[in-house]
Amino acid sequence: MSITKEDVHRIATLARLRIGDEEVDGYADNLSRILDLVEQMNAVDTDAIEPMAHPLDVALRLRPDEVTETDRRDAFLEIAPAADRGLYLVPRVIE
Amino acid sequence: MSWESVIGLEVHVQLSTRSKIFSGSATAFGAEPNTQANAVDIALPGVLPVMNREAAVMAVKFGLAVNATVNQRSVFARKNYFYPDLPKGYQISQYEIPIVGPGYLDIEVDGEILRVGITRAHLEEDAGKSLHEDFHGMTGIDLNRAGTPLLEVVSEPDMRSAAQAVAYLRKMHTLVRYLGICDGNMQEGSFRCDANVSVRRAGDDRLGTRTELKNINSFRFVEKAINFEIERQVEVIEGGGSVVQETRLYDPDRDETRSMRGKEQAHDYRYFPDPDLPPLVIDDDFVEASRRAMPELPDAKRRRFVESYGLREADADMLVTDRPVADYFEAVCAATAADARTAANWVNGDVAAALNRDGIDMTAIPVPAEHVGRLLDRIADGTISGKIAKDVFSTMWSSGDDPDSIIESRGLKQISDAGAIEQIVDAVLADSAAQVEQYRAGNQKVVGFLVGQVMKRSEGKANPKQVNEILRRKLDA
Numbered sequence: 001m002s003i004t005k006e007d008v009h010r011i012a013t014l015a016r017l018r019i020g021d022e023e024v025d026g027y028a029d030n031l032s033r034i035l036d037l038v039e040q041m042n043a044v045d046t047d048a049i050e051p052m053a054h055p056l057d058v059a060l061r062l063r064p065d066e067v068t069e070t071d072r073r074d075a076f077l078e079i080a081p082a083a084d085r086g087l088y089l090v091p092r093v094i095e
Numbered sequence: 096m097s098w099e100s101v102i103g104l105e106v107h108v109q110l111s112t113r114s115k116i117f118s119g120s121a122t123a124f125g126a127e128p129n130t131q132a133n134a135v136d137i138a139l140p141g142v143l144p145v146m147n148r149e150a151a152v153m154a155v156k157f158g159l160a161v162n163a164t165v166n167q168r169s170v171f172a173r174k175n176y177f178y179p180d181l182p183k184g185y186q187i188s189q190y191e192i193p194i195v196g197p198g199y200l201d202i203e204v205d206g207e208i209l210r211v212g213i214t215r216a217h218l219e220e221d222a223g224k225s226l227h228e229d230f231h232g233m234t235g236i237d238l239n240r241a242g243t244p245l246l247e248v249v250s251e252p253d254m255r256s257a258a259q260a261v262a263y264l265r266k267m268h269t270l271v272r273y274l275g276i277c278d279g280n281m282q283e284g285s286f287r288c289d290a291n292v293s294v295r296r297a298g299d300d301r302l303g304t305r306t307e308l309k310n311i312n313s314f315r316f317v318e319k320a321i322n323f324e325i326e327r328q329v330e331v332i333e334g335g336g337s338v339v340q341e342t343r344l345y346d347p348d349r350d351e352t353r354s355m356r357g358k359e360q361a362h363d364y365r366y367f368p369d370p371d372l373p374p375l376v377i378d379d380d381f382v383e384a385s386r387r388a389m390p391e392l393p394d395a396k397r398r399r400f401v402e403s404y405g406l407r408e409a410d411a412d413m414l415v416t417d418r419p420v421a422d423y424f425e426a427v428c429a430a431t432a433a434d435a436r437t438a439a440n441w442v443n444g445d446v447a448a449a450l451n452r453d454g455i456d457m458t459a460i461p462v463p464a465e466h467v468g469r470l471l472d473r474i475a476d477g478t479i480s481g482k483i484a485k486d487v488f489s490t491m492w493s494s495g496d497d498p499d500s501i502i503e504s505r506g507l508k509q510i511s512d513a514g515a516i517e518q519i520v521d522a523v524l525a526d527s528a529a530q531v532e533q534y535r536a537g538n539q540k541v542v543g544f545l546v547g548q549v550m551k552r553s554e555g556k557a558n559p560k561q562v563n564e565i566l567r568r569k570l571d572a
Contacts (some may be wrong), residue, residue: 011378014363016177021131040367053192053368053369053373054170054372054374058373059374059375060171060372060373060375061145062146063145063147063149064149065114065147065149067113068114068115068119069118069121069133071130073127073130077129077136084233085235086237087230087235087236088137088232089233089235089236090179090236091234092233093179093225093227095215095505
């Protein structure tokens with residue numbers, strides 16, 4: 001198995017996911033199998049193929065530099081869990 | 096034991112587009128919190144980014160200005176991290192293929208040219224701001240800045256002293272303002288710098304462990320922070336310890352760098368290409384159109400000022416640092432028959448001093464260049480002396496009036512009428528019998544005193560050259 005329990009915990013921490021102890025083995029197994037599949041694909045010779053950054057063969061569309069949005073702060077603050085004096089409030093961030 | 100320091104800089108250039116890089120929100124500084132943060136910026140579900148063309152144009156102009164490769168195809172990636180000032184949970188940046196590839200910037204320090212390599216420059220979005228004070232134990236978030244376009248410029252570790260780092264930074268600062276891609280305002284955070292600093296024993300080829308200095312937002316602090324950090328690292332190593340790779344924050348109040356705790360775990364940003372954004376394609380036409388829209392750059396302007404105006408290098412240097420100053424100088428030259436060196440002396444001298452005194456920059460100058468040009472003409476044609484011109488200039492500054500009307504209304508016209516000067520000279524000589532006697536006894540020095548008396552009595556308006564001639568003629572008679 002290529003993914004260890006420690007890996008699962010680390011990935012969960014980075015993704016801010018809470019995973020119960022009883023779930024760890026299942027995740028380790030599933031993620032390992034995904035990597036095994038990638039391993040299998042790695043065996044294919046792709047030297048002559050240009051790496052792809054996007055599945056569609058299109059270029060990024062560009063828009064003119066114009067301000068098109070109006071101020072909708074009040075509507076957005078309305079749906080925020082907490083707000084004060086025009087600011088969104090979040091649990092204290094420790095620097 | 097002698098030590099060598101190795102410095103590389105990362106500069107965040109906030110691009111001066113009107114709207115954000117991936118949304119149509121305004122980017123103006125200083126707006127009420129969150130009034131310029133729309134659904135895309137606050138990351139409501141289902142929104143999609145649409146790229147601002149002007150941000151790409153600005154990045155391409157920068158690339159051309161630093162002799163860099165412009166990548167025909169660059170890729171936006173997600174840099175994943177959780178912090179409330181970027182509510183998506185990732186920052187859209189460029190990772191493997193940035194828009195601008197390797198280039199360089201030549202800087203001059205102590206008369207020596209140093210070529211500093213630029214590794215890359217990539218486009219990304221800025222984050223919002225966190226406010227930590229006074230929210231009942233919570234943190235306030237203002238997302239107005241979230242999504243403002245940034246160009247992050249990464250240098251090679253080619254600098255060996257804080258002075259070189261500052262020279263590089265200043266040159267970059269001048270360049271982005273010339274290009275019109277950034278307002279360069281360091282207080283408002285439009286131009287920010289992180290420094291990677293390491294030390295090694297002189298002659299050693301391997302790089303030492305580096306630290307990254309953040310929060311250095313003035314040229315002065317960059318120099319002080321780097322110098323502090325070099326000394327700190329040398330002390331650590333000489334004391335038998337080793338430098339820890341970490342991010343350190345510069346504290347200007349205490350003039351020291353401090354380890355940023357809580358961020359010690361190695362970053363794992365899990366970059367991957369952003370599926371919302373296909374590759375950014377820049378074709379030759381795009382590059383050429385951007386090139387045509389570029390102004391004359393500082394190095395070229397300096398050469399032209401020396402070659403076609405006959406200025407000294409140092410004067411040209413001062414003039415080209417700020418593009419509006421260079422433009423002002425050229426406007427003065429166009430408005431006067433006086434020579435360009437005189438114009439340069441005025442712009443770098445009296446004009447610069449007045450701007451400095453009032454704490455304003457050239458774009459807010461109260462005196463039109465044409466007025467300064469006309470003032471120089473009045474000196475050249477003998478209407479006023481250089482000394483009186485300084486008074487006239489200070490009235491021009493406070494009143495906005497043109498020099499001719501000031502000279503006229505204050506009666507400052509130089510007295511060049513021989514008869515009138517003779518009258519004053521006669522009156523002075525009549526009052527200065529003692530000095531006249533000394534002169535005739537061989538004391539040449541009293542001439543200076545007598546000229547001074549004549550100038551004083553004429554309220555500075557007598558033509559000094561004529562005063563001298565007439566005085567000597569009368570004394571020697």
